[in-house]
Amino acid sequence: MRKRYLRGDQVYLRALEPEDLDFIYEVENEPDHWAMTDFTVPYSRFSIRQYLRDNRNDLFADKQLRLVIALKGKDTPIGIADLFNYQPLHAHAEVGILVRQEYRGMGYAGEALGLLCDYAFGFLALHQLVAYVLVDNHDSRELFCANEFVSRGTLREWWRMDGEFKDVVVYQRLRDWDKTKDRSRAIWL
Structure with a gap:
């Protein structure tokens, strides 16, 4: 029997649709998220509409x-799951996940991250995934550890936020x- 990807018990992952314009506009223009990206200015509805129109939704x-x-x-959009900075030669990508504030703490992010990993490894045949998480973002650190990500080190003063690194x-x-060979590394460093 074929594995069914992108569908969980509580959430599912789907492609972007033109109807997601307002949702994407809200998510992309939240200043709290900018520090973890290279955004320096807000996105316009026009630019997001163009992105939705032109996006092929094809990692390759x-x-x-x-x-x-x-x-x-319900088809209620509650967050975004990203694979980005894909490197085809090395079969790896970075992972980003964002769940709207009002839907946090309900297990949705963990299930979505698990679905994304299953899809990346099982269907897309990626070899590895990487995520960068602020040291003081304990919820995200727990999320990645719970989904079999292993801490590989700390980058000092890597992101600038509110005038400090x-x-x-x-x-x-x-x-x-x-897991049995690397169990000691599954804890926070």
């Missing part, structure tokens, strides 16, 4: 795959990671 063509995290049975933890998950 675009080097990025952006999926909406939606509540199962912040440390970032690098998390990595290999497709064939053997």
Whole structure:
């Protein structure tokens, strides 16, 4: 039997649709998220509309795959799951996940991240995924550890936020990671 990707018990991951314009506009223009990206100015509705129109949603063509995290049975968009900075030669990509504030703490992010990893490894045949997480973002650090990502080190003063530089933890998950060999590294460093 074939594995069914992108569908969980509570959420599913789907492609972006033109109807997601307002949702994407809201998410992309939240200043709290800018520090973890290279955004320096707000996005206009026009530029997001163009992105939605032109986006092929193909990791291999675009080097990025952006999926909406939606509540199962309602199609309510509650977040975004991204694969980006895809490196085809090395079969790896970076992971980003964002769940709107009002939907946090309900297990949606963990399920969405698990679905994204299953898809990346099982269907897209990636070898590894990497995530960069602020040292003081304990919820995200727990999220990645719970999804078999391993802390590989801290980058000192990596992101600038509110006029000061912040440390970032690098998390990595290999497709064939053997938990028994690397169990000691699954804790926070």
